[in-house]
Every structure is written in structure tokens, then in C-alpha cells.
Amino acid sequence: MKRRSLIKAFTLSASIAAMGLSWTVQAAETIKVGILHSLSGTMAISETSLKDMALMTIEQINAKGGVNGKLLEPVVVDPASNWPLFAEKSRQLLTQDKVAVVFGCWTSVSRKSVLPVFEELNGLLFYPVQYEGEEMSPNVFYTGAAPNQQAIPAVEYLMSEDGGAAKRFFLLGTDYVYPRTTNKILRAFLHSKGVADKDIEEVYTPFGHSDYQTIVANIKKFSAGGKTAVISTVNGDSNVPFYKELANQGLKATDVPVVAFSVGEEELRGIDTKPLVGHLAAWNYFESVDNPVNTQFVADWKAYAKAKNLPGADKAVTNDPMEATYVGIHMWAQAVEKAKSTDVDKVREALAGQTFKAPSGFTLTMDKTNHHLHKPVMIGEIQDDGQFSVVWQTEQPLRAQPWSPFIPGNDKRPDYAVKGN
Amino acid sequence: MPKALHSLLLALLLLLPLAARAAGDADYFIAAKPNEQASLLQGWAAQPDPARLELLSSLQQGRLGPDDSRKLRLNNRLRGLVDNALASHRLLSDDARVRLAAAQQLQKSAQPAQVAFLDRRFASEPDAAVHAALGLALANLQLVATDPAVRLAAVRLLGETGDPMARTRLESLLDPSVETDPTVRTAAETSLAQVKRKLLIGELLGQAFSGLSLGSILLLAALGLAITFGLLGVINMAHGEMLMLGAYSTYVVQVLVQRYAPGALDFYPLLALPVAFGVSAGVGMLLERTVIRHLYGRPLETLLATWGISLILIQAIRLLFGAQNVEVANPAWLSGGLQVLPNLVLPYSRLVIIGFALCVVLLTWLLLNRTRLGLNVRAVTQNRNMAACCGVPTGRVDMLAFGLGSGIAGLGGVALSQIGNVGPDLGQSYIIDSFLVVVLGGVGQLAGSLWAAFGLGIANKLLEPQIGAVLGKILILALIILFIQKRPQGLFALKGRVID
Known part of the structure; x- marks a missing residue:
């Protein structure tokens, strides 16, 4: 485990070092996608799995030939549960790495901290977590629940x-x-x-x-x-x-x-x-939701966790923000195919009304105007095996x-x- | 006695047909809709039947029967009703302890429909304790009885309890439109005052206990620092990471015990103590020999160097164990709590940690004041040159003392792993509190740290209910700054010519 982590750390730093040199060469063949989740600090317990879920979804899309004939190339950064660092890292993603879209943030305070950056640079953020509402930015798509x-x-x-x-x-x-x-x-x-x-x-x-x-x-x-x-x-x-x-x-x-x-x-x-x-x-x-799409989703995730040897892979679980991340990336990919471009304004237009058959068992629709998903609501009870059973x-x-x-x-x-x- | 014999005979007589009926109940229950299930359970609670005992016990476990694998879906409302019906059935038990527990459960959950049944049990109950408990359960329901005399007796009885629920029930009787009889109203007022007094005692004791518990945690976090910073004068920013190493040692011990000796899993925290002490002390001594000893007398450089070390240790743990928290489970004997008063439960884990903290303080004190090593440490801290002249190996004493401080921090880490999260950042959240305790208590004084830790803990817990956790923490910091302004040497200052 130690060796693997060291290799991972090494490749990460190497790729960061290489990024400055090689992005111009690669830009022609791939679409860069930013992933902005805390991998350390108090929010790491929740956010690390979203990073891994995003990587898995990107890998799946690439396995089917990518988007518009181009492969997706994830750029992972760690804002370390530090809210101002979120803004810094998102500026880096948008200006240096020139990513087409960013998937990220968990806490609202982190979203509020990156919002001015995305609006200023006309970036595109997919936010996968339930939140308090009171916001509707043209540069953000909210795939989590509103109140x-x-x-x-x-x-x-x-x-x-x-x-x-x-x-x-x-x-x-x-x-x-x-x-x-x-x-x-x-x-x-x-x-x-x-x-x-x-x-x-x-x-x-x-x-x-x-x-x-x-x-x-x-x-x-x-x-x-x-x-x-x-x-x-x-x-x-x-x-x-x-x-x-x-x-x-x-x-x-x-x-x-x-x-x-x-x-x-x-x-x-x-x-x-x-x-x-x-x-x-x-x-x-x-x-625990029982439908064929979810069975496939959970099986894919467990296999991915095992293949990548993620910490605690034998007990890998899926959850709501992971599903929202998965749905968000797929919807963005569909919109890019429809718009035939990664241009933010064109993609935004193409996203309105996109639908996707989600693991929750429903076909979710991106609203035509308000940038939020139409979502079913479920109340679950904690079971003794750490799963939830839906009571309503x-x-x-x-x-x-x-x-x-x-x-x-x-x-x-x-x-x-x-x-x- | 003849009554018990009578019911035994009756039960025996009914045994055969009942066995068949119990299975029927299970089928009937699973087929019903949630609302019907609820009324079914209410009916069973009002008219208990010994044959249903097995079904209800299984329902409480979330099953239909000991070897029935059909899927059962209960929600919280149904679970509450199952508990209540089960208690009702357990009142028929022959074991007085079972009946007592059942009566106590009924005090919380009994429904008006159960009055008749409870009345009968109350009249025939032979055991005094169960009798009293049943009386209280009954009194709760009799507050709305039609006969004022019954109501009056119930109100008086409720005044004897310290039950938090009794307070709300009595309060509702003060309203003249609810309770028409003035004598009952007056009695309710008296009883309410009694209950409130009892509740207040429980609350104050609870606050004092949580203050002590927080204090013991601060003490465990700070005690190691009281030695490395207090006695040796090293501003050790890596102290928090020694706590973290202790907590991670606990995790590793837990995993190893789980793998190689699952039978002994309950006692892994005890096994973790020497391991954590060894690991932290070893790392501490290594640091002292390789880095810190070159920096004695240069506090600013020490601060920066140890801060750097703390970052290196955090990153090393991240690479080894991942950035996410690891799961350290409480063994059974550290879960749950001791019910002292109706509104006061003392969790076992916190009781054990208070005791453990005091033990560690005692051992440290003995080590410093009753052993040759302690004598040497004190000699070196008071006058290094003179100690060296007298043949004290100052370098070795420095190393051992630093190792001791780090090892104690490791022990603190074991305790912290039982109540909080274990992650690479664990130390960061305790380092500031640790310095606060040592500085407030007076540098170079173990007793000072003891008083400061418990003082801070109790002050924090007294403030928290009034102004909230966030403001409370700010206010405590402000008070400490004011205090240090007035008294820079801390609570207890060393007198005389010692230290410089």
C-alpha cells in the first residue's frame, strides 16, 4: 500500500510538473476536465469518494470512445478543506489548465468561494451536493437537491x-x-x-x-x-x-x-x-435502491474500487452525491455531443432539457431554465449493516x-x- | 401465591392451541398494512398473552421469528409500539428483574388503553420495587382520570420522581381549563416544584461531568507537552502529531488483533497502550537526537523545525494510511453508559478516560519525583551546568525526558481515538488547546497543567449551554489572553531561583 501511494504521489507531482510543458501538445487530442474536491482535511471523509467517482465515470466515457471523438483528461487538484484555496485552485484550473468544465465542491462555503471565479472567467461548474438554494448562477449546474x-x-x-x-x-x-x-x-x-x-x-x-x-x-x-x-x-x-x-x-x-x-x-x-x-x-x-441501472452502477463502482485498490475497497459503497456526480458528468458529455463543442455558452444551451436514466430508478431531467435537476425524494432508515432502507x-x-x-x-x-x- | 399458580395452570392449559395461534399472529402481522400493524400492536399491549412473547421479542430484533427469514419492515413508530407491547407482556414474567425493566419502559410509553391491565398487575404485584415502578407508570395515565381523588394521588406520586417527562405532564395540569379541580392544581404546583428541583440537580451534575470529561481529554493532550515544553523548554509544535501517532498505533493494533486474535478484540485498547507509548516515545527520542538537540537555546528555530517535522509526519501518515479517517471501534465495555438519575447518563468511555487521565498524571508524578531518572530530569532543568558537573549525563537525560513526554502524548492518543476521529489532522485540533493548558497552568509545573485542564474544561462546558459552542470557545480564548496579560507566569509559578 505504501509503495503504491508513493508511486501515485510521484506520478501526480510528475504530471503537475509536466502539465505546464505539454498541455499545448495534448489539447488537440483531449478535453480537459477539472476535479475540485478536498482530498484532505475535515471534508475528505465525504469528498474523496466523489473524486474517485468522477474518475471512474470519465474512464467509462473514454472506454466508449470519449466525447466528440476526443478522450477526456481529468485534472485533479486538492483544495484541502480550505475555502480560500478552493478559489485559488479553480482559477488555476480555468486559466492554467484551461479545463472545459469543473466537477467539484461539497460545502456551500466552498461553492460560494469559487462562484466569483467561475462567473468572472465564464467557467462551468457542476455541483453535486444537496444545498440550501438561494443561488442560480449561469455558470453552475446544480445536480444535488434544493431545499x-x-x-x-x-x-x-x-x-x-x-x-x-x-x-x-x-x-x-x-x-x-x-x-x-x-x-x-x-x-x-x-x-x-x-x-x-x-x-x-x-x-x-x-x-x-x-x-x-x-x-x-x-x-x-x-x-x-x-x-x-x-x-x-x-x-x-x-x-x-x-x-x-x-x-x-x-x-x-x-x-x-x-x-x-x-x-x-x-x-x-x-x-x-x-x-x-x-x-x-x-x-x-x-x-439499496433496487433497479437494473443501480445494480450496474453499484457493481461498476465496486469493481473500480477494487481495481484501483482504493482505501477500504472491500467495503466500497455508493451514495447520493456520488450518483449526482455520475449523472452530472454524463449530462455534460451528452450536452457537449449535442452542441458539438465544449464552448461554455453552447454547452449551457444544450444542457437545458437533457435527460438521463439515473441509478435512482428515475429518468432525471435538467430543468429548461433553472439549472437544477428534477429529482425524486427518498427518506431512508439506517440499517445495522450501514445501508439505508427506503421508508418513504x-x-x-x-x-x-x-x-x-x-x-x-x-x-x-x-x-x-x-x-x- | 395461589394467583401465580393459577396463571401458571392457565398457561399450561392453553399451551397447545396457543403455539399454533402465535404462528398465526406472525402471518397476520406481516400481511397487515403499517396502520393496521400499529393498531394490532396497541391491542396486544392492552391485552397481553404469554404466547405472543416470542413473536414480540423477535419483532424487536427486526424479525418475525427465530428462524423466520421473511423480510420485515418496521418504522420508528412501529418499533416504539413493539417495545411497549413487549414490556406489557414481560410484566407477566416470573423474574422480578424482567418485570422491573418492563415497568420502567411502561413509565415512558404506556397508553391509556393499558390502564385496566396495569391496574390489575399493580394490585397483584408481589415485589416492592416493581410495585412502585408500576405505580408511577399508572400515575402517568391517571392524570386524566375522571375521579379527582385518583388524579390527586397520581399528581402527588409524580412529584416523587425526577423523570423529565413528569415535568411536562404536570405543567399541563396548571391550566384551569385542563384541570378543573383546584386542589389537584395546587398539588400539581407543589409536585412540579419538586420535580424541577430534582431535574436541576441532574442537570448540574451532568454539566460538571462533561466539564470533567473535557478536562481529562485536555489533560491527556497537554500532559506530554507539560514535560517537553514545560520542563525541557522545547517549543514542540510536533506535539499534536505524537498524539496522532498514538491514535494510529491504536488503529494498527486493532487491525492486527482483528486479524490474528479476534477473540481478544475487546481488550485491544489495553494492548494498544504500551504500543502507542513505545511508538511515540521512539519517534520522540529519534527527533530529539537528530534535530532538536542541535537547537537547544534557540526557541525560534526550534519552533520552525518542529513545525516542519509536524508537517512531515502528517504527510507520512497520509501516504501510509490515506487522507481519510480510519475506523477505530469502541469495544463493548466502552460503549453505552451508566444511568445515574432519570436525566443523567454517564458514558462508560468518558468515565474510563477520566480515570485513565488521573492514572497517567499519577504515574508521571511518581516518575518525576520518586525515581532516579526524575531526579536527573529535575536537576538538568534547574541547572544544566551544575548537573553536568555532578556527573548527570545531560544529553541522555534530555533524550529520555523528551521520549517520556512524547510517549505520554502517545497514551493520550489512545484515549482520543476512543471518543473522536482518527485522521492525519488529529493533532492539529489539539495542539492549540495543549499549549493553552500548559501556559495557563504555569510552565514547568505538572500540577498547574492539571488544574488548568480541568478549569478550562469546566469553564467551557458551563459557557456552552448559555452562549453556544462557537461563542463559548471565543470567549474562553479572550479570557485566557486577559489572564496571561495579568499573570504571565500562569496559575502556578515556580518560586525562587529555579530556571534561569
Whole structure:
């Protein structure tokens, strides 16, 4: 393992060194594609697999002859969970490496940090993670869920009889733009359902927070006042100590269910899930979804992980942002073929209305105007093997509402992408 | 006694046909829709039947029967109802301990439909503890009884508990439109005050405990630094990486034990302790001999060099183990917690870590104050030249002391791996806290570090519920800066002519 990693590191540095010299020669034969995911730091737990998924998808497209007769050439950079570094690296990708498109970012704060760069240089970013909405840039395509495709249906489920008929809500999040905005939307939504402010508690922790004693004690205290559900927007590896503390303090899913928006199969790999059975997650895809497209997708991924000897390859799992990455790359490739060019403006036009048969079991459509995918919503329960079993799902994919109607002033926003908002 | 005999006979009589019926229940249950399943479970809870015990226990495990492989789908609502129905059935058990656990579960989950059944069990229960627990479960339901006298008795009984749920139930009775009888309302007020007092005690104890727990973690992180920085005066920026090496040693030991001796997996953290100490101490001594000893007396260069070393160590671990966190599992004896009060659970892992931290402090203190090595270390730190004149091998003492500090950090890493994430950046998140503890406690003082660690831990946990984790951390930093301004030597300063 050591030797292989060393070789990998060597080839990476060699390729970076060679890039400056040889891109002009190669540009004629390949299309460069940027991959911008943290491979170290607190977000590495979530983002590393997206990089690998992007590489696998590119490899598959290349195996079928590439796009417009040209092979795709991935350029991988590591912004190291460091938000300003995201902007720097994306500028490097767009100006030095001259990539046609970038697939990347997980946290909203990283997306917000690269957004001005993409708008200034007219780049193209595919963002594969569920987020808080309130954004619609012409230079970004959002293949993850907007709040109405994840957060709001999840809360509706918790309020339903099957979800436990929750009356009180504990909103717990990491302290940055995504949890704060999502909770703002959820609070307005809960108000509209007649939940009073005294039945909503909002708590934030710093990134990488690891001591959840006080917070779990507070959840316990809060839950004594009536049927409570926790809505967690905790991001990254902080989830592990949070769930450990929940289990150690004896808070079970039957008493207080936790529904998480950032915990998927990949995050659960690092924990013993037996004490977590029954806690929920809301996504648009789960590995356990049963359909032929997904069976193929999961098998491909497991084979790829084994062939490339990724860390923990024997327990490789797929998750929602990986599926969104996969769908995004394929849609971009389809649009490039349709536009017969990688020119950003032409590709953007060709992307409107693209469809793709996704592993979630639905044919997903890129909306004609709002740059978001139409996605189905699924609520899954954690099982003791680290997988989710779907307990509820929508019949049809929903159209995204990036400008949430629960935030005042959004009714005046245009339903098409405009720069600088 | 005749009653028990009677029910035993009855059970025996019904045994044959019931066995067949239990299998029928399972079929019936699996065929039903979730809503029907819910009402089925509610019905079973109100009228328990010993023959269903097996089915319900299996349902709790997520199966239909011990050897039934049909797929069962439960959601949280159904799981709660299964727990409740099972508790109802377990009240019929012959074992008083089983009945007690069942009654305690029913205190949380009993439904109005179960009143009649609970009443009967309450009247016939022989065991005093179970009797009392059943009384409480019943009292929860009797708050809405039609007879004011029953309500009054229930309210008085609830005042005796420290159950957090009792508080909400009693609060609802204060409203004159809900509770029409003024005597019951007054009794509810008294009981509420009692319950609140009990809850407050639990809360305060909980806060004190989490403060102690955070303090013990800070102490384990800082203790090694108290030696390398405090006694030797090396500004060791690579200290965090010694913690990380300890945590990774734990991971490696876990993997090896899993592969070669799966039977002993429960005790791998104990096995990891000497390994982590050895690895960290070895790396520490190597660094001291190759880099740090050339830089004694040049603090700025030491700082830069050790910072560089820390980056090298992080990258080395990344190349060896990958950038992602590795999974370090808690053994069974470190999972779960001890229920002390109705609103206070002390997790075992944290209890063990507090004890472990104190043990390490004690051992370090003994080593420094009761052994020849300790004497030499103290001699060298107080006056190097004089110690050298007296024949103390200062170079070797430096190396051993640095190794000791690093080894203790390795031990801290083992403890940290049990409560947090193990990744290449683990050390980075503790290095600042470690320096804070050592500087606040007073450089060169073990006792200072002890007080500073627990002080910081408790202050942090007292502030957190009031102003949140983010602001709390900022406020603590600001307070420490103010304190150091006023008292640069820290909490405990060495008196006299020692050190310079």
C-alpha cells in the first residue's frame, strides 16, 4: 500500500510538473476536465469518494470512445478543506489548465468561494451536493437537491404519523451558510405548519467539533417537552462523535429520531451502525435502491474500487452525491455531443432539457431554465449493516425551487439564471 | 401465591392451541398494512398473552421469528409500539428483574388503553420495587382520570420522581381549563416544584461531568507537552502529531488483533497502550537526537523545525494510511453508559478516560519525583551546568525526558481515538488547546497543567449551554489572553531561583 501511494504521489507531482510543458501538445487530442474536491482535511471523509467517482465515470466515457471523438483528461487538484484555496485552485484550473468544465465542491462555503471565479472567467461548474438554494448562477449546474427536494419533504415525513408525529424540532448544524440558510427555511416552513418558536431550538457547532456531550444532554432535555425530532445539518467527520455520543447517552431512534441531510453510506463507513438503527437520512438516491441501472452502477463502482485498490475497497459503497456526480458528468458529455463543442455558452444551451436514466430508478431531467435537476425524494432508515432502507419516497421527480418560497422576497426572483446573486 | 399458580395452570392449559395461534399472529402481522400493524400492536399491549412473547421479542430484533427469514419492515413508530407491547407482556414474567425493566419502559410509553391491565398487575404485584415502578407508570395515565381523588394521588406520586417527562405532564395540569379541580392544581404546583428541583440537580451534575470529561481529554493532550515544553523548554509544535501517532498505533493494533486474535478484540485498547507509548516515545527520542538537540537555546528555530517535522509526519501518515479517517471501534465495555438519575447518563468511555487521565498524571508524578531518572530530569532543568558537573549525563537525560513526554502524548492518543476521529489532522485540533493548558497552568509545573485542564474544561462546558459552542470557545480564548496579560507566569509559578 505504501509503495503504491508513493508511486501515485510521484506520478501526480510528475504530471503537475509536466502539465505546464505539454498541455499545448495534448489539447488537440483531449478535453480537459477539472476535479475540485478536498482530498484532505475535515471534508475528505465525504469528498474523496466523489473524486474517485468522477474518475471512474470519465474512464467509462473514454472506454466508449470519449466525447466528440476526443478522450477526456481529468485534472485533479486538492483544495484541502480550505475555502480560500478552493478559489485559488479553480482559477488555476480555468486559466492554467484551461479545463472545459469543473466537477467539484461539497460545502456551500466552498461553492460560494469559487462562484466569483467561475462567473468572472465564464467557467462551468457542476455541483453535486444537496444545498440550501438561494443561488442560480449561469455558470453552475446544480445536480444535488434544493431545499424543496430534500429538507422540506423530510420534515413533512417527521410530522406524519409514520414518521413519529413530531411536535418539537431540534435543528443542529455546523456553523456555516448551508445549515443556517436551511434552518431559516425550515423555521419558516414549521411556522406555516403551526409550530411555535418555543418548540424549535437551533444550535450550531464549529467545523470539526468533537465534543457533543452538552448538545446531546440538551436534546434530551428538550425532548422531555413532547415528541421531538432532531434535524441535523452537521457536516463532515463531526458526525461520528455526534452519533457515538447519542448512542452512549442512550438516546434511541424510537425516542428521538435524527434525520440527517449530510450523512450517507460513505459517512457511515466510519461507525458501528448498530446503535443507530432507525435514525433517518433524506436523499435523492440510496445504494439499496433496487433497479437494473443501480445494480450496474453499484457493481461498476465496486469493481473500480477494487481495481484501483482504493482505501477500504472491500467495503466500497455508493451514495447520493456520488450518483449526482455520475449523472452530472454524463449530462455534460451528452450536452457537449449535442452542441458539438465544449464552448461554455453552447454547452449551457444544450444542457437545458437533457435527460438521463439515473441509478435512482428515475429518468432525471435538467430543468429548461433553472439549472437544477428534477429529482425524486427518498427518506431512508439506517440499517445495522450501514445501508439505508427506503421508508418513504415521492412518486415522481420534483422540480427544484432554488429560491425557497419560505424566504421573504424570493417571490420576486427570476426563475432563470442571472449572474451575481 | 395461589394467583401465580393459577396463571401458571392457565398457561399450561392453553399451551397447545396457543403455539399454533402465535404462528398465526406472525402471518397476520406481516400481511397487515403499517396502520393496521400499529393498531394490532396497541391491542396486544392492552391485552397481553404469554404466547405472543416470542413473536414480540423477535419483532424487536427486526424479525418475525427465530428462524423466520421473511423480510420485515418496521418504522420508528412501529418499533416504539413493539417495545411497549413487549414490556406489557414481560410484566407477566416470573423474574422480578424482567418485570422491573418492563415497568420502567411502561413509565415512558404506556397508553391509556393499558390502564385496566396495569391496574390489575399493580394490585397483584408481589415485589416492592416493581410495585412502585408500576405505580408511577399508572400515575402517568391517571392524570386524566375522571375521579379527582385518583388524579390527586397520581399528581402527588409524580412529584416523587425526577423523570423529565413528569415535568411536562404536570405543567399541563396548571391550566384551569385542563384541570378543573383546584386542589389537584395546587398539588400539581407543589409536585412540579419538586420535580424541577430534582431535574436541576441532574442537570448540574451532568454539566460538571462533561466539564470533567473535557478536562481529562485536555489533560491527556497537554500532559506530554507539560514535560517537553514545560520542563525541557522545547517549543514542540510536533506535539499534536505524537498524539496522532498514538491514535494510529491504536488503529494498527486493532487491525492486527482483528486479524490474528479476534477473540481478544475487546481488550485491544489495553494492548494498544504500551504500543502507542513505545511508538511515540521512539519517534520522540529519534527527533530529539537528530534535530532538536542541535537547537537547544534557540526557541525560534526550534519552533520552525518542529513545525516542519509536524508537517512531515502528517504527510507520512497520509501516504501510509490515506487522507481519510480510519475506523477505530469502541469495544463493548466502552460503549453505552451508566444511568445515574432519570436525566443523567454517564458514558462508560468518558468515565474510563477520566480515570485513565488521573492514572497517567499519577504515574508521571511518581516518575518525576520518586525515581532516579526524575531526579536527573529535575536537576538538568534547574541547572544544566551544575548537573553536568555532578556527573548527570545531560544529553541522555534530555533524550529520555523528551521520549517520556512524547510517549505520554502517545497514551493520550489512545484515549482520543476512543471518543473522536482518527485522521492525519488529529493533532492539529489539539495542539492549540495543549499549549493553552500548559501556559495557563504555569510552565514547568505538572500540577498547574492539571488544574488548568480541568478549569478550562469546566469553564467551557458551563459557557456552552448559555452562549453556544462557537461563542463559548471565543470567549474562553479572550479570557485566557486577559489572564496571561495579568499573570504571565500562569496559575502556578515556580518560586525562587529555579530556571534561569
